[in-house]
Amino acid sequence: xxxxxxxxNRILWPIQxxxxxxYTYFFNVTIIFVPHKYKDRYKNWGNSTLVKxxxxxxxxxxxxxxxxxxxxxxxxxxxxxxxxxxxxxxxxIGDAGATFVRYGRDKTMVxxxxxxxxxxxxxxxxxxxxxxINLTLVMLLTIIFSKQLEIxxxxxxLLVIFDSCLISIDMQPVYESIKLMSWHSIYNFVQKLLFLxxxxxxxxxxxxxxxxxxxxxxxxxxxxLLLQYSEIFKSFSINPLKCVSFTAIADMYKKNxxxxxxxxxxxLFAPFxxxxxxxxIDSTAVGLYAACFQIFFIGKFLVHQIARxxxxxxxxxxxxxxxxxxxxxxxxxxxxxxxxxxxxxxxPMVFFPSFVTKICYSEEYFMIKQYIPYFGIFLFAQAVxxxxxxxxxxxxKDNVYFTIYTFGAVLTLIISPLLIMRYxxxxxxxSFVLPNILTRFLYFAVSKYYIKRY
Numbered sequence: 001x002x003x004x005x006x007x008x009n010r011i012l013w014p015i016q017x018x019x020x021x022x023y024t025y026f027f028n029v030t031i032i033f034v035p036h037k038y039k040d041r042y043k044n045w046g047n048s049t050l051v052k053x054x055x056x057x058x059x060x061x062x063x064x065x066x067x068x069x070x071x072x073x074x075x076x077x078x079x080x081x082x083x084x085x086x087x088x089x090x091x092x093i094g095d096a097g098a099t100f101v102r103y104g105r106d107k108t109m110v111x112x113x114x115x116x117x118x119x120x121x122x123x124x125x126x127x128x129x130x131x132x133i134n135l136t137l138v139m140l141l142t143i144i145f146s147k148q149l150e151i152x153x154x155x156x157x158l159l160v161i162f163d164s165c166l167i168s169i170d171m172q173p174v175y176e177s178i179k180l181m182s183w184h185s186i187y188n189f190v191q192k193l194l195f196l197x198x199x200x201x202x203x204x205x206x207x208x209x210x211x212x213x214x215x216x217x218x219x220x221x222x223x224x225l226l227l228q229y230s231e232i233f234k235s236f237s238i239n240p241l242k243c244v245s246f247t248a249i250a251d252m253y254k255k256n257x258x259x260x261x262x263x264x265x266x267x268l269f270a271p272f273x274x275x276x277x278x279x280x281i282d283s284t285a286v287g288l289y290a291a292c293f294q295i296f297f298i299g300k301f302l303v304h305q306i307a308r309x310x311x312x313x314x315x316x317x318x319x320x321x322x323x324x325x326x327x328x329x330x331x332x333x334x335x336x337x338x339x340x341x342x343x344x345x346x347x348p349m350v351f352f353p354s355f356v357t358k359i360c361y362s363e364e365y366f367m368i369k370q371y372i373p374y375f376g377i378f379l380f381a382q383a384v385x386x387x388x389x390x391x392x393x394x395x396x397k398d399n400v401y402f403t404i405y406t407f408g409a410v411l412t413l414i415i416s417p418l419l420i421m422r423y424x425x426x427x428x429x430x431s432f433v434l435p436n437i438l439t440r441f442l443y444f445a446v447s448k449y450y451i452k453r454y
Contacts, residue, residue, distance in 0.1 A: 094164020
């Protein structure tokens with residue numbers, strides 16, 4: 001499989017060069033502190049595709065996320081609380097819709113592209129059409145059930161929801177399968193830059209509204225999606241209209257059902273616990289619970305970036321021609337990388353929660369210091385469990401993955417009301433953390449069994 005020649009892309013190449021310069025500078029500085037006898041090993045490690053992609057993802061996505069965070073604060077101030085609340089609500093509906101549009105492709109497509117190289121072009125084409133069909137269904141259902149969802153049908157509401165779903169039909173799995181994650185992250189960065197440029201330019205003219213923001217999101221995403229499609233289709237000589245097969249699409253719906261269902265269930269847990277906290281305690285408890293999550297999400301961001309880099313590694317481990325020895329090596333190597341990467345976040349959360357809480361929040365939130373260690377332990381379990389979750393999917397043990405995930409989901413639904421009514425906010429934390437940690441342990445235990453067996 002040919003790798004895309006990124007030098008041919010004049011739009012993104014300067015950004016990639018800047019990332020390379022930052023990486024080289026970082027490497028040259030850190031190697032000074034490495035003992036002489038380990039320098040050669042460090043050089044080999046530093047030149048690996050895994051490390052370069054990981055650092056590239058962290059640099060680009062981290063910068064993009066910071067810029068977007070600052071802009072969202074400005075959007076909140078410009079729109080006002082009421083309109084910004086609608087904007088956030090429509091985005092959350094769009095995020096839920098995006099999970100359906102993906103239909104598990106974010107977990108299975110990399111596996112299929114690597115393990116079925118002879119069907120590379122058809123997988124891309126059929127998955128694209130599956131996403132477009134799902135996107136159409138989401139928008140139709142949104143309109144049909146608009147009253148139940150309390151959505152006012154207008155250009156702004158529908159376009160914000162549509163924009164949120166667009167990210168789910170991008171080419172991220174394709175770039176991951178050819179190990180160009182860092183390159184793909186530049187597309188996401190360009191989307192954010194384009195949106196920010198449009199927003200801040202019109203802000204100077206004082207003409208910002210919800211409809212305008214929705215239009216800017218649409219323009220920025222469509223430009224980036226068209227760039228991705230053009231690059232992938234041209235690089236691999238893909239004609240999606242010639243490669244599409246509705247029989248294959250129907251087969252994708254059938255085979256991805258369990259994974260897709262688990263993904264859609266996953267978006268319900270946090271809102272469900274927040275609903276119970278608000279019902280049985282008060283809105284302050286919801287705010288404190290959300291504050292714990294914000295600290296947790298900082299570490300989760302890193303886990304997500306490394307998971308993107310490790311996804312192709314696990315897809316390789318799931319190939320039929322992969323030996324047991326090589327499979328063990330790939331899984332253990334990935335687990336060590338995850339452990340080392342997440343410990344700088346886990347250690348402060350578990351052992352220095354007061355310090356973490358103090359630097360992140362005002363005194364109003366200081367009581368969450370007693371809950372932060374639980375989220376630190378969960379972060380570690382999630383990071384390591386992510387390795388074995390991806391392994392099960394790569395081995396096509398979708399039914400095993402779904403069974404374990406469903407067990408964790410049902411356990412959450414059962415114990416949440418009981419623990420929250422008895423222990424309040426502490427019960428809410430436990431009802432989320434404990435089932436998730438148990439689920440990750442089961443991923444680990446079952447994966448160890450399959451590693452030895454196959």
